[in-house]
Amino acid sequence: MKHLRALEDQSVYILREAYKHFDNLAMLWSMGKDSTVLLWLARKAFFGHVPFPLIHIDTSYKIPEMIEYRDRLVREWRLNLVIGQNKQALAEGMNHTRGRIECCTALKTQGLKLLLEEKGYTGIILGVRADEESTRAKERYFSPRDKNNEWDFRDQPPELWDQFKTSFPPGTHIRIHPLLDWTEINIWEYIKLENIPFIDLYLDRGNGTRYRSLGCAPCTFPIQSTARTVDDIIEELRKSQVAERSGRAQDEGRGMELLRKDGYM
Amino acid sequence: MDTCNASPLDSTPPVRGRMNIVIVGHVDHGKSTLLGRLYADTGSLPEGKLEKIQAICRQQGKEFEYAFLFDAFLEEQQQGITIDTARTFFQWDGRQYIIIDAPGHKEFLKNMVSGAARAEAALLVIDALEGVREQSRRHGLLLSMLGVRQVTVVVNKMDLVGYRHDTFESIKKEYQEFLAGLNVTPQYVIPASAKLGDNIVQRSRAMAWYTGPTVLESLGLFSSEVARHEKPLRFPLQDVYKFDARRILAGRVTAGRITVGDRLIFSPSNKTAMVRSIEAFNVEPPPIQAEAGQSIGITLDEQIFVERGEIVSHEDSLPLVSTTFRANLFWLGRRPLDIHRPYVVRLATQEEECEIVAIHRLVDATNLSAASPEHEPIHQVQRNEVAEVTIRAKTPLAFDLYADFDSTGRFVLVDNYDVAGGGIITAMIPDRHEQLRTEARLRDFAWVKGDVSPEDRAMHYGHRAAVVLLTGPDTAGKAFLARKLESVLVAEGRHAYLLDAANLRRGLDADLHEGNEAAEVVRRYGEVARLLVDTGLLVISTTNPFSLPTEQIVPALQTLIHPVPLLAVYMSREATDSVPEADLVFTGPEDFDALTHHILDALKRKGILAQVVGAYPTFQYSI
Numbered sequence: 001m002k003h004l005r006a007l008e009d010q011s012v013y014i015l016r017e018a019y020k021h022f023d024n025l026a027m028l029w030s031m032g033k034d035s036t037v038l039l040w041l042a043r044k045a046f047f048g049h050v051p052f053p054l055i056h057i058d059t060s061y062k063i064p065e066m067i068e069y070r071d072r073l074v075r076e077w078r079l080n081l082v083i084g085q086n087k088q089a090l091a092e093g094m095n096h097t098r099g100r101i102e103c104c105t106a107l108k109t110q111g112l113k114l115l116l117e118e119k120g121y122t123g124i125i126l127g128v129r130a131d132e133e134s135t136r137a138k139e140r141y142f143s144p145r146d147k148n149n150e151w152d153f154r155d156q157p158p159e160l161w162d163q164f165k166t167s168f169p170p171g172t173h174i175r176i177h178p179l180l181d182w183t184e185i186n187i188w189e190y191i192k193l194e195n196i197p198f199i200d201l202y203l204d205r206g207n208g209t210r211y212r213s214l215g216c217a218p219c220t221f222p223i224q225s226t227a228r229t230v231d232d233i234i235e236e237l238r239k240s241q242v243a244e245r246s247g248r249a250q251d252e253g254r255g256m257e258l259l260r261k262d263g264y265m
Numbered sequence: 266m267d268t269c270n271a272s273p274l275d276s277t278p279p280v281r282g283r284m285n286i287v288i289v290g291h292v293d294h295g296k297s298t299l300l301g302r303l304y305a306d307t308g309s310l311p312e313g314k315l316e317k318i319q320a321i322c323r324q325q326g327k328e329f330e331y332a333f334l335f336d337a338f339l340e341e342q343q344q345g346i347t348i349d350t351a352r353t354f355f356q357w358d359g360r361q362y363i364i365i366d367a368p369g370h371k372e373f374l375k376n377m378v379s380g381a382a383r384a385e386a387a388l389l390v391i392d393a394l395e396g397v398r399e400q401s402r403r404h405g406l407l408l409s410m411l412g413v414r415q416v417t418v419v420v421n422k423m424d425l426v427g428y429r430h431d432t433f434e435s436i437k438k439e440y441q442e443f444l445a446g447l448n449v450t451p452q453y454v455i456p457a458s459a460k461l462g463d464n465i466v467q468r469s470r471a472m473a474w475y476t477g478p479t480v481l482e483s484l485g486l487f488s489s490e491v492a493r494h495e496k497p498l499r500f501p502l503q504d505v506y507k508f509d510a511r512r513i514l515a516g517r518v519t520a521g522r523i524t525v526g527d528r529l530i531f532s533p534s535n536k537t538a539m540v541r542s543i544e545a546f547n548v549e550p551p552p553i554q555a556e557a558g559q560s561i562g563i564t565l566d567e568q569i570f571v572e573r574g575e576i577v578s579h580e581d582s583l584p585l586v587s588t589t590f591r592a593n594l595f596w597l598g599r600r601p602l603d604i605h606r607p608y609v610v611r612l613a614t615q616e617e618e619c620e621i622v623a624i625h626r627l628v629d630a631t632n633l634s635a636a637s638p639e640h641e642p643i644h645q646v647q648r649n650e651v652a653e654v655t656i657r658a659k660t661p662l663a664f665d666l667y668a669d670f671d672s673t674g675r676f677v678l679v680d681n682y683d684v685a686g687g688g689i690i691t692a693m694i695p696d697r698h699e700q701l702r703t704e705a706r707l708r709d710f711a712w713v714k715g716d717v718s719p720e721d722r723a724m725h726y727g728h729r730a731a732v733v734l735l736t737g738p739d740t741a742g743k744a745f746l747a748r749k750l751e752s753v754l755v756a757e758g759r760h761a762y763l764l765d766a767a768n769l770r771r772g773l774d775a776d777l778h779e780g781n782e783a784a785e786v787v788r789r790y791g792e793v794a795r796l797l798v799d800t801g802l803l804v805i806s807t808t809n810p811f812s813l814p815t816e817q818i819v820p821a822l823q824t825l826i827h828p829v830p831l832l833a834v835y836m837s838r839e840a841t842d843s844v845p846e847a848d849l850v851f852t853g854p855e856d857f858d859a860l861t862h863h864i865l866d867a868l869k870r871k872g873i874l875a876q877v878v879g880a881y882p883t884f885q886y887s888i
């Protein structure tokens with residue numbers, strides 16, 4: 001409980017720094033557990049308000065329950081939702097059978113890039129966590145992206161004492177990562193502590209499987225699990241030694257390093 | 266890639282505490298190997314990770330190393346060095362550790378600093394065969410500057426020196442003596458071999474002479490959380506929100522406690538107010554107290570207008586306020602720190618332009634002595650160097666000495682777009698106006714307020730209070746312009762008053778003798794101006810009656826009327842090279858009607874006058 005409050009305090013501080021320094025700020029919301037915790041933290045930081053738009057990059061392949069859940073929270077929490085979609089790639093028939101990296105690049109990376117260009121956002125808040133995979137472990141809280149959205153992980157600016165990178169040349173933008181220090185277990189512990197609504201795809205609904213990580217339907221696979229409550233999930237994770245994103249196909253090999261260098265989340 | 270957030274084999278108890286630990290040391294001394302070994306021997310790796318990396322090594326025909334478990338980038342694996350810090354997660358004995366693997370190569374010192382700045386404790390690794398090296402010392406020095414006070418030293422690769430006790434003791438002695446020069450005492454010095462697993466998780470049989478803790482045990486012996494909440498209150502203001510009916514002051518308490526009903530002092534503005542409530546989302550019942558570490562929001566009993574940057578404290582323990590301080594600074598910028606170049610200093614939530622007044626000495630990280638000959642002026646600090654400097658900000662900052670408060674006693678310098686250096690404050694340098702500033706603070710804290718607030722007056726008058734000070738050589742027409750400005754403002758319906766310091770000479774200043782009381786004349790004028798601006802007036806004056814140099818008058822008056830704005834207008838008949846700093850500069854023959862309108866425009870730009878006569882000003886402001 002105390003460690004969750006410490007995580008919360010740091011994330012809230014980061015969100016407030018982002019809001020203070022970026023005139024054109026938005027938050028990426030995939031409706032998964034992490035970005036929903038992030039959304040909740042924004043409501044904490046701004047006392048029930050979310051003073052910037054939420055972006056959903058819609059690949060059109062999301063699991064239908066996710067869209068229902070999205071629209072419900074938008075209504076109930078009065079959120080400003082912006083939907084981005086690479087319509088051209090979809091019209092040309094892009095899907096995962098053309099290659100997972102190609103599909104992710106076109107529909108997610110490129111979809112985000114198109115929206116950034118259209119809206120001119122200079123700060124994007126994302127729910128990535130350092131423990132998800134190795135390149136995310138190297139991220140800064142405030143991480144610059146160049147004109148082509150690329151991440152120069154070889155030469156990241158120093159970041160110390162909560163003095164973040166908040167100034168940047170025109171044409172570039174900053175990725176902001178308030179959840180960097182959270183682990184998967186922390187996320188579920190916090191969902192329980194704050195009673196945050198989440199999609200029940202994360203629970204076993206009677207067939208002995210559940211999703212541990214949510215993405216596009218064709219590339220995300222459920223795991224064997226009988227966890228029916230948040231407590232069950234936490235208990236399962238404490239015992240588990242299987243990586244969270246093992247059900248995510250794009251993580252295989254060096255997929256994430258290559259994807260993230262080019263601007264993937 | 267997969268993850269490394271798993272916990273040890275059995276189901277572990279719920280987490281009680283959390284701690285950030287950084288692993289530092291010279292390149293190749295075995296930091297990543299130590300980390301890999303720690304995870305492997307405690308069963309903390311995800312299933313199949315070890316086997317997977319071993320298989321890759323076989324495939325590529327190289328010997329398996331534990332370090333490969335955490336080197337994320339292809340480049341790191343090819344070069345066998347860690348380029349950037351990586352956070353990994355590790356849980357043991359009811360505590361959750363975030364372990365930050367910092368690169369040891371000199372090239373990547375900025376990444377090491379970024380990692381270590383987040384840490385509460387450090388493991389510093391030294392190669393038993395190579396002994397204490399340059400980065401071993403530099404990292405020790407930086408840890409002390411970054412405020413990492415808990416350090417355990419691991420003398421690694423003991424297998425390469427035949428596990429010899431005397432080799433260990435001589436490295437231990439040498440490094441302890443070095444740390445002693447930094448006032449750091451290592452908690453433990455542990456002989457180990459990460460490669461073979463000696464004294465990492467399992468106790469070494471080869472070194473029966475060592476009876477202290479293993480590396481794993483030493484982690485548990487780091488203590489969490491210094492008792493920052495026991496200190497006096499420090500609450501740097503981060504932002505002010507008005508999303509609904511509430512006006513909420515947001516920020517993070519960095520020291521002490523804040524309680525509903527407390528009387529607060531805001532520095533450097535010297536404003537005061539009481540805490541009416543502590544606001545929180547999804548918390549029932551609402552909190553009545555908050556302490557160090559918490560990100561909070563408060564509301565006040567009265568509508569004072571304060572902005573980001575103020576440091577909130579209680580009256581009995583105020584932060585220091587000055588433009589100038591002395592500091593130990595480390596430089597990480599791409600180009601050297603240059604005494605002739607302007608920088609931006611960021612200190613807690615304050616951000617201000619600054620200059621480097623002096624570079625007193627460069628510190629040689631290898632022996633902590635002065636790296637440069639004494640008395641030779643130094644103009645630059647190169648990348649990765651440490652120096653003692655004096656920094657002066659454009660306007661006064663609130664801060665503490667690092668020895669007293671960590672968060673409000675350190676700062677970073679921004680060069681171009683990037684944080685390029687950081688430092689800790691070792692001394693406040695009283696500037697010329699220190700005495701006046703102290704007087705103004707004490708006077709403002711004791712000020713008895715009426716029911717009409719400065720905001721009420723501003724709304725009523727349609728403008729804020731301010732002082733317009735006309736400066737420049739004699740016979741430039743300052744007095745004429747001052748009279749004209751007063752007439753135009755009053756004709757427009759503003760509340761303006763020409764206060765000539767000459768009018769104080771026979772009355773308030775009658776006890777002063779000509780010549781030797783120049784500073785006192787300015788002080789008394791400033792106090793009178795302070796009273797008039799408190800009534801909401803626009804006060805106009807020239808520097809004619811003062812016998813001090815202009816560059817002393819302007820900051821002295823500004824200090825006394827602070828935080829009410831002072832608009833300095835310099836005028837001269839001839840163009841000169843040495844124009845003192847001013848908000849407006851008029852040189853050469855001028856049309857006085859035009860000058861008057863320039864001044865009115867400047868007042869509008871600063872939000873002092875509303876744009877349209879008769880309209881209410883749109884600013885958020887008060888004294």
